[in-house]
Amino acid sequence: MHVLATAGHVDHGKSTLVRALTGQNPDRLAEERRRNMTIDLGFAWTTLDAGQKIAFVDVPGHADFVPNMLAGIGPVPAVLFVVAADEGWMPQSAEHLAALDALQVRHGLLVVTRSDLADPGPAGTQALAKMRTTSLRHVDRVAVSSTTGAGLEQLRHHLAELVRDLAPPDASGPVRLWVDRVFTVRGAGLVTTGTLPQGTVEVGDELVVAPRGIRVKVRGIQTLGTQTSTTRGVARVALNLRGLGRDDIRRGDALLTPRRFLDTTVCDVRLHHTGDARMPKTLMLHIGAATRAVHVRPLGTEAARLSFAPALPLHIGDRALLRDPGRHRIVTGVTVLDVQPPELRRRGAATLRARQLATLSGTQAEAQELAHRRLVRRPLLEAMGVRVTSAPVAADWLADPGYWQEMAQRLTVLVSDHAAAQPYSDGLPLETARQMLGLPEPALVAALVELPLVLRQGRIVHQGEKLPEPLATAVRQVRDVLQRAPFRAPEAQDLAGLHLGAREIRRVVRAGLLLCLEEKVVLMPDAPQQALARLALLEQPFTVSEATRALDTTRRVSLPLLRHLDGQGLTLRLDDNRREVVRRRGG
Numbered sequence: 001m002h003v004l005a006t007a008g009h010v011d012h013g014k015s016t017l018v019r020a021l022t023g024q025n026p027d028r029l030a031e032e033r034r035r036n037m038t039i040d041l042g043f044a045w046t047t048l049d050a051g052q053k054i055a056f057v058d059v060p061g062h063a064d065f066v067p068n069m070l071a072g073i074g075p076v077p078a079v080l081f082v083v084a085a086d087e088g089w090m091p092q093s094a095e096h097l098a099a100l101d102a103l104q105v106r107h108g109l110l111v112v113t114r115s116d117l118a119d120p121g122p123a124g125t126q127a128l129a130k131m132r133t134t135s136l137r138h139v140d141r142v143a144v145s146s147t148t149g150a151g152l153e154q155l156r157h158h159l160a161e162l163v164r165d166l167a168p169p170d171a172s173g174p175v176r177l178w179v180d181r182v183f184t185v186r187g188a189g190l191v192t193t194g195t196l197p198q199g200t201v202e203v204g205d206e207l208v209v210a211p212r213g214i215r216v217k218v219r220g221i222q223t224l225g226t227q228t229s230t231t232r233g234v235a236r237v238a239l240n241l242r243g244l245g246r247d248d249i250r251r252g253d254a255l256l257t258p259r260r261f262l263d264t265t266v267c268d269v270r271l272h273h274t275g276d277a278r279m280p281k282t283l284m285l286h287i288g289a290a291t292r293a294v295h296v297r298p299l300g301t302e303a304a305r306l307s308f309a310p311a312l313p314l315h316i317g318d319r320a321l322l323r324d325p326g327r328h329r330i331v332t333g334v335t336v337l338d339v340q341p342p343e344l345r346r347r348g349a350a351t352l353r354a355r356q357l358a359t360l361s362g363t364q365a366e367a368q369e370l371a372h373r374r375l376v377r378r379p380l381l382e383a384m385g386v387r388v389t390s391a392p393v394a395a396d397w398l399a400d401p402g403y404w405q406e407m408a409q410r411l412t413v414l415v416s417d418h419a420a421a422q423p424y425s426d427g428l429p430l431e432t433a434r435q436m437l438g439l440p441e442p443a444l445v446a447a448l449v450e451l452p453l454v455l456r457q458g459r460i461v462h463q464g465e466k467l468p469e470p471l472a473t474a475v476r477q478v479r480d481v482l483q484r485a486p487f488r489a490p491e492a493q494d495l496a497g498l499h500l501g502a503r504e505i506r507r508v509v510r511a512g513l514l515l516c517l518e519e520k521v522v523l524m525p526d527a528p529q530q531a532l533a534r535l536a537l538l539e540q541p542f543t544v545s546e547a548t549r550a551l552d553t554t555r556r557v558s559l560p561l562l563r564h565l566d567g568q569g570l571t572l573r574l575d576d577n578r579r580e581v582v583r584r585r586g587g
Contacts, residue, residue, distance in 0.1 A: 001224070001235045002163040003195050004108075005057040007100060008082035009090035013113035013146055015042060017082060018056045020146040021156070022046040043193070043236060045224045050160045055224060055236040056080070057180075057195065076195055077166055077234060078107035081136065083127045085143070086118035094130070095330060099286075101134035102272065102321035102333025107166060108139045109158055116145040169233040174260035175199035175207065176313060177237070178288030179253045182246070188220065190244050192255065194289065198233040199257065207241075207255040209248065210263055211310040216243040216255075252290040254313050261313035262383040268305050268341045268353070269320075269334035270362055280324060283331055287312065287320035296322070300354030305341065306334075314339045315385025317364050335362035338372075339384050366390060370400040375439070394447035407437055408448045415453055415460050423468060426506055427459030461510045474498040475508050482524045487531065487553035487561070489521045517560040531561055532570055532581060541578035 006014040019025050024044035042058035057076055079100055083093060100108075110127055112120035120143035131137055142158050144151035181193040201207075205218045220240035223231050231237050239255065254261075285294045285306060292308040299305055318336040323329070337360045344350050361368060364385045370376070378388055378396040393399045399407075414436055418428040434445045449455045452463045467475065477498060478490055490498075495505075505522065508514045515525045524530075534550045535542065542550075548558040562579060565571040571579045 001053045001055060002078070002166060003055045003057065003076050003234050003236055004078045004080055004159075004162075005076040006059055006080050006082060007096040009084070009087070009092040009096075012082050012084040012087065012090070012093075014080075014082045015058050016146045017080070017111060017113055017144065018042070018044050018058050020144075020149070020152060022056065045236065048156055048160045048163075052160060052163050053224060054159060054163065057236070077105070077197070078162060079105055079136070080109055080111050081127070081131075081139070082111050082113055083123050084114045084117075085112050085120040085123045086114050088123040089126050089130060093127070095328070097130060097134060097136070098330035099321060099323075100136060102330050103319050104135045104333065106135045106138075107162060108136055109155070109162060110136075110139050110141045111155060112141065112143040113146060115143040115150060116148050166234075169198040171198070171200050171232045173198040173233075174257040175201055175255065176257075176261060176288075176315075177201075177207075177239070177255040178290060179249060179255065180251055180289040182249055182251065184246060185240070188240050190241050190246060190249070191238050192241060192249060193236070193238045194255070196231065196233040196235045196237050200230060200232040201237065201239065202230040206258060208258050209244065210254045210256055210261070210313040212248065212253070213263075214244065214248055215258070216241045218242075252288075254288065254290070256313050259379060260383060261315065261385075262339050262380070263311040263313050264339045265309050265311045266305065266307045266341060267312075267314055267336050268299065268303060268338040268357055269336055270303050270357065270360075271301075272333040272335070279331060283322040284325055285320055285322055285334075287314075287318060294322070297350075299350055299357060303337070303354055303357040304334075305344070305353075315364065316369070317362050317385060337362050340380075370398060371402070374400050374403040375444075394441070394443045397441075397444060404448075407439070408450070410437060411445070411448050411460070412453060412462075415462050419462060423507065425503075427456065427461035427510060430455070430458050430460065433460060456510065463512055467507070467511060467513075470499065471504055471507065474500055474504075475513050478514065478522060479524065482522075482527075485552065486524060486527055487551040487557050489523055489553075489557045492520055495520060495522065517557075517564055519556075519560060521557055521560050523557075523561070527561070528565060528568065528570070532565065535565075535571065535579075536581045541574055541580040543578050547579070 006018060008014055022044040043055065044058065045053065045055040047053050081097070083089065110124065110131070112124045124141045124143065128141060131139060140158055142151055142155045144155050175196065177194040177196050179192045179194050183191055185191050201218060201221060203218055203221055207216055207218065208214070209216060218239055219242045221228050221231050222238040223235050279296060279298070281296055283294055283296055285292045285308060290312060292312065294306045294308040297305040314336055316336055316339060319333065320336070321333045322331045324331050337357050344353060360372060364387065366386050366388060369381060369384070369386050376398055378392060378398050381398060382388055388398065390398060393404055411433060414433055415428050418425070430442050430445055434442050437445065439445055446455055449460055453460055454463050481488070481490060505514070505516050505520065509516050512525060515523045515527055517523065531551055535547055538546055538550055544555065544558060544562065547562060548555055551558055562571065566573050570582055572582050573579050
């Protein structure tokens with residue numbers, strides 16, 4: 001299905017044209033029929049000869065009902081812009097065109113109606129001239145008479161070509177249905193209608209009502225007057241909802257896929273057509289079918305911060321417009337750049353923010369958003385409208401590659417500086433590193449630890465760090481002894497004679513040069529593997545005495561070494577205090 005809106009001055013024949021195309025009267029209110037004027041949104045549909053289904057959102061043209069008009073055109077991708085041949089361009093023609101241009105609606109047709117009452121040429125030429133500098137500059141022109149039927153077949157042909165050029169919507173995208181009508185049906189309950197621009201809705205789906213956050217279930221779906229179990233955008237849909245009262249939802253609310261939109265009361269936007277330097281501080285924001293009074297804080301000449309309440313479910317790249325209701329004019333269109341902007345508290349923050357916003361494209365580009373935010377959780381980025389393809393750096397955290405590399409380099413420097421300032425410490429504590437790097441979670445610091453950095457017992461060390469020369473000399477002497485007799489660990493007095501106290505031994509162990517068991521028993525780092533090879537040659541199970549003889553050492557060394565092997569799961573201690581080597585599969 002394809003959905004188009006009408007636009008144009010009051011009484012230029014929009015509803016009559018829709019009725020001529022569809023055979024349905026879009027004016028549903030008795031007051032509309034009595035006054036022969038569209039007041040609220042109307043809907044009708046038809047099927048073209050080529051089989052394309054088209055639904056029309058018929059909007060009011062009178063100046064008093066511009067908010068209703070904006071609710072109708074906001075979610076649709078294309079428009080039938082109507083100008084009467086006998087009246088030509090009129091004030092509401094200009095305001096409707098300004099709204100469409102602000103929303104960057106690029107697809108449509110110019111339809112010159114009432115061509116049986118006047119030559120359609122001058123009105124069409126004048127309208128095309130007005131459109132020449134707008135987003136609708138490339139529309140085709142068709143002259144029709146809804147009374148005589150002249151030009152209707154040509155119009156249907158142009159409609160078929162128009163909808164063929166429309167970009168296919170993303171059926172897998174998140175649902176955001178701006179509600180433009182709410183009513184109750186006897187025996188069915190609450191029904192809402194709207195234009196579904198993308199995504200898929202199925203009976204039984206759970207949706208969220210924004211801004212109230214109420215969760216509802218889809219009980220039934222109707223589209224083009226037909227019940228269905230599923231529908232996908234673009235479509236005009238009526239949803240029968242379970243879990244809502246009549247006062248729980250109204251026009252301008254939105255039905256959303258859970259967790260795929262960010263409800264916000266402040267956003268930064270790019271301004272379009274910013275020639276008016278007298279922009280009021282308070283304007284009306286129109287997006288979809290929603291309207292909010294907003295406070296406008298300029299950020300340079302091309303961007304602004306909008307603050308409003310209640311919240312709106314926004315995505316980066318959303319198009320909206322600002323209107324001055326007091327002066328009955330569209331002030332500017334806007335593109336949403338940031339739906340979770342930083343606070344502006346310090347002097348000069350607004351100027352800096354304006355420079356940052358100038359670098360943003362207003363598109364949902366993952367690389368751009370990661371560069372802008374540097375570090376962000378995946379669910380939050382997806383709720384901003386960004387399709388995520390990159391892998392997280394830790395848990396659900398995503399990082400800009402350049403920023404992440406910078407953090408890794410900074411961590412290396414921090415570990416080296418810490419080792420230089422405290423040469424005998426056990427390393428840089430993980431929490432200290434987190435605070436110094438300004439990261440929100442210790443898991444992010446741990447993810448940055450890569451060789452030559454290693455994480456040991458909550459502290460980060462440099463595996464190949466250089467030892468002070470006196471310490472390096474002492475370690476060489478110990479290692480020389482152990483190379484000749486691997487399990488003849490130096491006595492405590494020998495270590496003291498080499499000035500190897502507790503903190504010096506910790507530093508050497510951290511550097512991976514020695515292994516320290518309980519009670520200052522110092523061995524080579526590969527001593528457990530060498531011991532296991534000798535013990536595997538014994539008759540299993542074996543006693544401590546047998547192990548001590550096999551290792552050519554004393555119980556001062558063999559007991560803590562055996563306990564170390566037990567702890568590593570390499571040997572198993574039996575009830576009678578004997579042990580056996582644990583045989584590994586494939587070993």
